Amino acid sequence: MKNRSPGVTLVEVIVAxxxxxxxxxxxxxxxxxAHDKSKMVVEINAARNLISAYMxxxxxNSGRLLPGYKTDPTVTNLEGxxxxxxxxxxxxxxxxxxxPKMEGxxxxxxxxxALLDKEYGDYLISAKPNLGLNATLVGGHFGSGSPLxxxxxxxxxxxxxxxxxxxxxxxxxxxxxxxxxxxxxxxxGYFEVRSPNLTSQVWSSKKFAEATNASDHGFVDMRxxxxxxxxxxxxxxxxxxxxxxxxxxxxxxxxxQANQREFLISTPGK
Numbered sequence: 259m260k261n262r263s264p265g266v267t268l269v270e271v272i273v274a275x276x277x278x279x280x281x282x283x284x285x286x287x288x289x290x291x292a293h294d295k296s297k298m299v300v301e302i303n304a305a306r307n308l309i310s311a312y313m314x315x316x317x318x319n320s321g322r323l324l325p326g327y328k329t330d331p332t333v334t335n336l337e338g339x340x341x342x343x344x345x346x347x348x349x350x351x352x353x354x355x356x357x358p359k360m361e362g363x364x365x366x367x368x369x370x371x372a373l374l375d376k377e378y379g380d381y382l383i384s385a386k387p388n389l390g391l392n393a394t395l396v397g398g399h400f401g402s403g404s405p406l407x408x409x410x411x412x413x414x415x416x417x418x419x420x421x422x423x424x425x426x427x428x429x430x431x432x433x434x435x436x437x438x439x440x441x442x443x444x445x446x447g448y449f450e451v452r453s454p455n456l457t458s459q460v461w462s463s464k465k466f467a468e469a470t471n472a473s474d475h476g477f478v479d480m481r482x483x484x485x486x487x488x489x490x491x492x493x494x495x496x497x498x499x500x501x502x503x504x505x506x507x508x509x510x511x512x513x514x515q516a517n518q519r520e521f522l523i524s525t526p527g528k
Contacts, residue, residue: 297367298482301388301438302495307363308389308436309489311356321424324353326393327450328400335380336360345384347401348449349391364388369447386447389489390439390477393450395420395510396491406456406523416457419523421511424491428515431492434508438486440472440479452476453509457523466500478503 315324326349333346341351350364357363361370364387372382393399398408398420406412408420418426427433434451441448453476454461462474466484469475480486485497488508498508506513506521513521 294482298487298497300362300366301482301487302497304363304366305389305436305487305489305495307358308353309493309495311353311358311363312435312489313493315353315356316424318356323397323422323424324349325422326391326395326397326399326420327404328352328398339380341380341384344401345380348384349393350384350387350449351380365447367446385449386441386445387449388439388447389436389487390448390451391436392434392453392509394456395453396433396435398422399450405452405460415525416523417512417526419510419512421491427491427511429492431490431494432508432514433491433511434488435491436489437498437503438479438481438488439477440481441477442472443470445472446479448472448477451478453506454504455506455520455522459522461504475500475503 312324316322327347329343329347330352331340331346333341333351335341335351336354340346345351350360354360354364360383361373364383365372366388369382369386369388372379372386375382391397394404394406399405400407406416406419413419421427421433424430437451439448439451440446452460452473460476462469464474466475466480472479478486480500480503482497485499486503487495488498488503489495502508505519507517507519510521510523512523513519
């Protein structure tokens, strides 16, 4: 019987290639996972700075919360230029004086270019901060396009459905103020997020992964492995999954008081 050639067989070459490709793929997945985790940490730190600035505003205003969406003609950009509607109604520029710096707090993870855009930067920062505000139920959405405007007539009909002062909330560490947000599929950032329910169901019954529109989940973006960064009125920051985010007790102080997960804002007695 003849000795086998010391050369490598085709099967061995194929096996080696398969192993090499598999290891390379695992390496890329690991690098991508590490990169995503790093970006998530950046957002968590930004949320901590943002809620700290928000609480600073509250402290400087005798416990009164920043209105979620309300025109303020005195709002300026970083250069001291007066800003007009809708830029002066959204939270980023109204909260800016309490924020240590815009980069890393309002804009980060790829949206920092807005600070360099001389033509549209002020608008982009106002419209697409990485974290959206629970504007309707925390502070109140006073805009003409409000899903539930805190007018005297509606407050009379539904009770005080929004919280305007820190002292009104029994469990501030459980109430969402800011959350990871998106304005469209694949679009990072939006100035507000909306709760699963208001006077009727707001969120789609579709799972987040199956959603086609940002509004299907109230502009909340569960971009971190199916979770969103959420900053609470108590100053704490958590990662919440879809089941947790669908709990109205995390969005509405009325829902928390009633201890109703599927809470709907309704007229008293209904």
